Amino acid sequence: MVESGAPDKIIERAAVWQKFSGESASQIAQKLETAGFAVTPQVLWPFDDSPVSAQKLNILSGDGSQQTSVTSQSGHATKQQRLSIDSLNVYIQDEE
Numbered sequence: 001m002v003e004s005g006a007p008d009k010i011i012e013r014a015a016v017w018q019k020f021s022g023e024s025a026s027q028i029a030q031k032l033e034t035a036g037f038a039v040t041p042q043v044l045w046p047f048d049d050s051p052v053s054a055q056k057l058n059i060l061s062g063d064g065s066q067q068t069s070v071t072s073q074s075g076h077a078t079k080q081q082r083l084s085i086d087s088l089n090v091y092i093q094d095e096e
Helices: 025-031
Strands: 011-013 016-018 037-039 056-061 066-070 080-082 088-092
Touching (some): 056 080
Antiparallel strands (some): 037 080, 056 088
């Protein structure tokens, strides 16, 4: 474990920055007004590029944090903000 002398008590465990509240760096970035990098996933039908609305998604970031979202009428999911470039995998959830 590597500790930082930062005033807000940030620690690093297994290459993931966490506050003592247990939130990962990507979860903290979602709460910021501005972040270094942001992407808004969009789901489109492959045959005509029309938006897929009300589709449930499971969003998994490179640091292991997971979030669920539902696409809007324009096919957009919630904006994903990051402090740095990171992988982002979006999975379509099956209808149950």
